[in-house]
Amino acid sequence: MKKNKVYIDQDLETLIPQYLDNREEDIRRLKTLIEAENYEKIRIIGHSLKGSGGGYGFDYLTELGSQIEKNAELKNREDIELIINKLENYLDNLEIIYQED
Amino acid sequence: MVKINILVVDDDRDIKLLLESYLKKLEVDRIHFTETAAETYEFLNLKDKNNEAKIDLIILDIILEDEDGIAICKKIKSSETYQEIPVIMVTAQKASKFLKRAFEAGAFDFIKKPINKIEFMARINSAIKLRKEMKKRIKREEELLKISAKLKAVNKKLEKIALQDGLTGLANRRLFDKTLKDELNRAKRNKNSLALIMADIDNFKVYNDTYGHQQGDECLKKVASVLAKNAKRASDFSARYGGEEFAVILADTDKDGAVKVAENIREDIRELEIEHQNSNTDKYVTLSLGVSCIKVKREITEELVNSFIEKADQALYQAKEKGKNRVVYLDFE
Known part of the structure; x- marks a missing residue:
């Protein structure tokens, strides 16, 4: 059973699959970047996620993006890895309900 | 949209x-x-x-x-x-x-x-x-902006039309009056003499009666172009004064100069050889001219302007009296 219910404007329905695919790609890149300890690129991914998440209706993604950005600035590898896990978990258990605004 | x-x-x-x-x-x-x-x-x-x-x-x-x-x-x-x-x-x-x-x-x-x-x-x-x-x-x-530019152009045209004689293209009476006054003032300032020629086509009524008004108009145009040709300096000014009467203002011109211009105009008109079979003066169209010259010392008043025109007109009248097709000069004062 999926537990992360998200209500999204139905105008965005056609955009959501691509958006979520892009987040899977974020996770793959973040895992590679954390191995390389490339914190600047990690920060940029966090910053972008912070900017886009809420816009698409995923407020939690904005929250996680913000955390990634902050921890990348501090080069906090362990915390970043924890956040990446949270991100994966969230996306895996997503239930989207489209509604009129 | x-x-x-x-x-x-x-x-x-x-x-x-x-x-x-x-x-x-x-x-x-x-x-x-x-x-x-x-x-x-x-x-x-x-x-x-x-x-x-x-x-x-x-x-x-x-x-x-x-x-x-x-x-x-x-x-x-x-x-x-x-x-x-x-x-x-x-x-x-x-x-x-x-x-x-x-x-x-x-x-x-x-x-x-x-x-x-x-x-x-x-x-x-x-x-x-x-x-x-x-x-x-x-x-x-x-x-x-476009409309206002158009309006400006039209106004300019109207202004020109308002000051021009439609038939001959010379200045009209209104512009003549203004120009004469301006030139008198200028002559006074510069202490120059100013000459005025009044000219009238001889036996023009008979010409019109003989050849019709359209021919009469053609004649007026030809006379006008002779005037324009002779009053050729930038400061020279020729106008249609009314009917068959014309006027030329010559700035910074004394008696001799003015009489010479008037004489040239008279000769040029005669040399056009515009046929005038019922004229009692000549077999061609001729012009009588009265010339006067002024050295302005007093204030330019309307009275002065009028009496200057009057003087040139008197000279013109004398030219007619003496048999037409000639130039008469009268001193002003």
Whole structure:
């Protein structure tokens, strides 16, 4: 059973699959970047996620993006890895309900 | 209908897709995208001055990776073409210091990330409405300018018509009166003498009766062109005084000079050999001329102007009395 219910404007329905695919790609890149300890690129991914998440209706993604950005600035590898896990978990258990605004 | 083209400057593909889907719901004709500062400048053709703005609204994401959004905004706003185009900045930055800088850079409005659909639509819509009004106003102003230029040209033409004799193209009586007064004043200032020639076509009534009014008009035109040819200095002035009567004002000209010009005119008219079979003077059209000269010492009054004209007219009358086709000179005072 999926537990992360998200209500999204139905105008965005056609955009959501691509958006979520892009987040899977974020996770793959973040895992590679954390191995390389490339914190600047990690920060940029966090910053972008912070900017886009809420816009698409995923407020939690904005929250996680913000955390990634902050921890990348501090080069906090362990915390970043924890956040990446949270991100994966969230996306895996997503239930989207489209509604009129 | 006023068309609205929007440019979105953003390097985040997810945001671009989101903005595009919202903008498509608004009254927008085209949506363009650029990702970098350089690409934006090139797209807007900022180097080329005085080109027409091809974009009506710019949505600018502040955090681009290569160049600061504020710097881009400043650069766009400093171009002549785009200084009036609203720029709306989008950013995840919350600091009011950032806001201040954005507005100082010329931003029209500011939208925070994450983007809220309702807020985004409302703000973009108001910018679009404003821009539409602006475009309408610019168009109206352009039309007004065109109309006012036309009006000016027409006025100039009217002015000319009002001071010109329609048949001969010479100055008319109204312009003659003004010019004579002006020239008298100038002559007084410069302590020069001023000459006036009054000329009248001999037996013109008979000419009209013989050849008809159309021929009469042709005759008047020919006489007028002889006058214009002889009064050829920039300061010389010839006018149709009325009917078959003409006048020539010669600035800085004394008795001898004026009589010589008058004599030349008389000869030139005779040499046109315009047939005049019922004239009791000659078999061709002839002209009588009265000349007077003035050295102005007193105040220029209407009385003085009139008596100067009167003097040249008396000379003309004497020329007629003495048998026409001749020049008579009378001193003024």
